[in-house]
Amino acid sequence: MADKHFNIAVVGATGAVGNTMLACLEERNFPTKSVRLLASERSRGRSLPFRGEQIAVEVLDKNSFEGVDIAIFSAGGGTSKEFSPIAAAAGCVVVDNSSAWRMDPDVPLVVPEVNPHAVAGYTKKGIIANPNCSTIQMVVALAPLHKEAVIERLVISTYQAVSGTGKKAVDELEAQVKAIAEGRPVEKKVYPHQIAYNCLPHIDRFLDSGYTFEEMKMVNETRKIMEDDSIRVTATTVRVPVFYGHSESVNIQTKKKLTRERVWELLKTAPGVRVVDDPANNVYPLAIEAAGQDLTFVGRVREDDSIENGINMWIVADNIRKGAATNAVQIAEILAEKYL
Ligand code: 25A
Numbered sequence: 001m002a003d004k005h006f007n008i009a010v011v012g013a014t015g016a017v018g019n020t021m022l023a024c025l026e027e028r029n030f031p032t033k034s035v036r037l038l039a040s041e042r043s044r045g046r047s048l049p050f051r052g053e054q055i056a057v058e059v060l061d062k063n064s065f066e067g068v069d070i071a072i073f074s075a076g077g078g079t080s081k082e083f084s085p086i087a088a089a090a091g092c093v094v095v096d097n098s099s100a101w102r103m104d105p106d107v108p109l110v111v112p113e114v115n116p117h118a119v120a121g122y123t124k125k126g127i128i129a130n131p132n133c134s135t136i137q138m139v140v141a142l143a144p145l146h147k148e149a150v151i152e153r154l155v156i157s158t159y160q161a162v163s164g165t166g167k168k169a170v171d172e173l174e175a176q177v178k179a180i181a182e183g184r185p186v187e188k189k190v191y192p193h194q195i196a197y198n199c200l201p202h203i204d205r206f207l208d209s210g211y212t213f214e215e216m217k218m219v220n221e222t223r224k225i226m227e228d229d230s231i232r233v234t235a236t237t238v239r240v241p242v243f244y245g246h247s248e249s250v251n252i253q254t255k256k257k258l259t260r261e262r263v264w265e266l267l268k269t270a271p272g273v274r275v276v277d278d279p280a281n282n283v284y285p286l287a288i289e290a291a292g293q294d295l296t297f298v299g300r301v302r303e304d305d306s307i308e309n310g311i312n313m314w315i316v317a318d319n320i321r322k323g324a325a326t327n328a329v330q331i332a333e334i335l336a337e338k339y340l
């Protein structure tokens with residue numbers, strides 16, 4: 001792609017994820033010709049820095065995509081549902097971070113370390129979906145194990161940071177911690193319960209089954225990205241008072257036996273993974289250390305002798321970076337290098 005350069009639009013540029021998308025485009029030296037920043041009416045008049053320049057934020061409308069090659073969306077499901085088809089009709093390829101298109105059979109759901117070939121399917125609707133943050137980091141770590149030993153079942157518990165809900169939730173946790181320290185009453189607007197010094201077994205809406213949408217994303221998206229509908233998955237997703245970085249405890253049952261040493265070996269050469277696993281020295285992945293990084297960190301690898309061919313591990317990544325912005329920019333890189 002040495003001489004090809006692209007007109008890029010970032011929709012939801014002023015949000016937590018949108019902002020980080022700009023940082024990723026800059027850090028990774030994405031070959032941009034121009035960058036257009038789009039957001040809602042609330043952001044009118046703002047500008048954001050990109051490569052040493054201030055770029056004015058424009059209010060998103062149906063004419064925003066003229067001349068744009070790739071539009072990266074992170075403005076929520078409603079905005080994506082309405083504007084992705086408009087952007088695609090204007091001839092640009094959409095990389096969408098919302099949940100709106102992920103399970104559409106005509107929209108590829110891509111994690112570049114796992115199923116980069118799926119990008120080719122973008123031609124059907126002009127849209128590529130970026131998976132849910134918890135799913136992305138998990139499949140990065142699981143794909144090499146699945147390839148070697150065939151994963152049959154996953155039992156997942158997550159410990160998810162408030163930044164997944166956006167800036168307003170980061171502000172809420174901060175304000176609650178401060179209020180408690182100063183002996184003032186706790187105010188809650190974003191979550192139905194106090195999140196400071198608490199754990200909420202509740203992410204996204206509840207379904208009649210008793211599961212949450214977030215839990216079902218982990219079931220359905222994992223199968224779609226790993227291209228194997230036979231993998232059985234059950235998840236409990238939990239919000240914890242952490243600002244950045246999702247942690248996950250994953251119990252894995254495989255068809256073929258994997259030893260702890262073999263898992264380490266497979267993960268040490270896996271793209272996008274860093275093994276952090278020296279428990280004797282108190283070394284294991286931590287959310288505060290993953291924050292700001294693009295890799296997925298894996299540790300606490302153990303054989304689970306309570307089942308046949310079981311492995312336990314602890315998987316941590318920055319939910320705003322690998323869980324959202326980094327993964328979306330990596331998809332745009334594949335488009336730029338191979339398809340546009
Ligand atoms: O549908 P989903 O997938 O479930 O996603 C829902 C929400 O989740 C976040 C994202 O929030 C999204 O809105 N999100 C999605 N995927 C995520 C992921 N993988 C994810 N978060 C983490 N990981 P967000 O806060 O990060 O970003 C929101 C951005 O979208 C812009 N936006 C919203 N509606 C829009 C729109 N842009 C165009 N058209 C629309 N209709 C939004 O811009 C933001 O950039 P903004 O202008 O609405 O907000 C700009 C500034 O204003 C502050 N603000 C927000 N709400 C209010 C507010 N200020 C005052 N009052 C408010 N009510 C914000 O802090 C921001 O700085």
Ligand code: L14
Pocket residue numbers: 097098099131132133160161162163164165166203204217
């Ligand atoms: O990408 O943590 O589907 O509140 C929706 C809810 C991202 C995170 C998605 C949260 C998400 C989110």
